[in-house]
Amino acid sequence: MQAETTTMESAVQQAWKKRPLIISGPCSAETEEQVLETAQRLKATGKVDMLRAGIWKPRTRPGSFEGIGTKGLPWMQQAKKLTGLPITVEVATAKQVEDALHFDVDVLWIGARTTVNPFSVQEVADALRGVNVPVLIKNPINPDLELWIGAVERVAKAGIKQIGLIHRGFSSYGNSEYRNAPMWHLAIEMKRRNPDMMIINDPSHICGRRDILQDVAQKAIDLDYDGLIIESHIDPDKAWSDAKQQITPERLAEMLGNIIWRREDVASAEYHAALEKLRNQINHLDDELMQILSERMKVAEKIGQYKKENNITILQTNRWNEILETAFAKGEKLGLSKEFITKYFDAVHLESINHQTKVFNS
Ligand code: PEP
Numbered sequence: 001m002q003a004e005t006t007t008m009e010s011a012v013q014q015a016w017k018k019r020p021l022i023i024s025g026p027c028s029a030e031t032e033e034q035v036l037e038t039a040q041r042l043k044a045t046g047k048v049d050m051l052r053a054g055i056w057k058p059r060t061r062p063g064s065f066e067g068i069g070t071k072g073l074p075w076m077q078q079a080k081k082l083t084g085l086p087i088t089v090e091v092a093t094a095k096q097v098e099d100a101l102h103f104d105v106d107v108l109w110i111g112a113r114t115t116v117n118p119f120s121v122q123e124v125a126d127a128l129r130g131v132n133v134p135v136l137i138k139n140p141i142n143p144d145l146e147l148w149i150g151a152v153e154r155v156a157k158a159g160i161k162q163i164g165l166i167h168r169g170f171s172s173y174g175n176s177e178y179r180n181a182p183m184w185h186l187a188i189e190m191k192r193r194n195p196d197m198m199i200i201n202d203p204s205h206i207c208g209r210r211d212i213l214q215d216v217a218q219k220a221i222d223l224d225y226d227g228l229i230i231e232s233h234i235d236p237d238k239a240w241s242d243a244k245q246q247i248t249p250e251r252l253a254e255m256l257g258n259i260i261w262r263r264e265d266v267a268s269a270e271y272h273a274a275l276e277k278l279r280n281q282i283n284h285l286d287d288e289l290m291q292i293l294s295e296r297m298k299v300a301e302k303i304g305q306y307k308k309e310n311n312i313t314i315l316q317t318n319r320w321n322e323i324l325e326t327a328f329a330k331g332e333k334l335g336l337s338k339e340f341i342t343k344y345f346d347a348v349h350l351e352s353i354n355h356q357t358k359v360f361n362s
């Protein structure tokens, strides 16, 4: 028994260190047969390092399947025994932590709906005190980096040494392409602030549908994520939760096989020299852009002065629409997206208004 425990412990540690780390399994554990068959088919692909399943499901509205509960934990335990794959489940309360650990769950994860609530995160963190188990923390459902960081801090303060991040996208009203908008820049900023922490991507909950999973997974790998967590099911259309986004273990293997795995770095001196040259060009252009923007703001201040002297308001809506329309038309020819132009002009506009306000108040 001791030997088995030790081997399993090192299997978890090996998986935790493996790059890319691939976690898969059903959104929810439904029946013993489903859990065991999924686990075995995933194992057979040779591409999966850890098995996931939701045991307690935080559903947006009552009445839908809210998870099989504690009775699913022995199924996961059995799946681990059959395949040798470490197992991970979502926990949101102290009782769930206790039950999961009782059934030898190797890695716990905190879901997006829990990360938003400091009371719940604290409850989970307190239950983890004195326990040596790796924890993955999903981003909160709303795009608030501080909440995500707060959750990491609470778990770290409880003494958990191995913490990883899962980027699963952010809910946004009226977004149609994704179930949860990826907002890649937020995950990149989170990584910048926690450079030593692993971050994996959850294309399933970002996409909410199968047809764009491959693209999102590839994008994450291109951005140098440490791995992926993707939902899989033996009969996806009949899944009791998240049916639209689940894929079979075999389809998962195909998808992973299609990914172009890039390296962050190569040793070649030639490559580094060429990259250095291009980066210098970019730095130089960025410098020039800053100079030009500063000039632009000086002109804005002159306009502000002129408006002030003539008792005219800072903002003239028509003028602003005219600037945007012209920019869209020109930008399109220059290969700049409408989204970029909107963001760029929003920022420039705000800065202009601030400069003009300064003049008005002087
Ligand atoms: C899940 O992984 O099944 C889940 C509930 O995800 P999230 O917390 O990202 O919504």
Ligand code: MN
Pocket (backbone or CB within 6 Å): 027, 028, 231, 241, 242
């Ligand atoms: Mn799910």
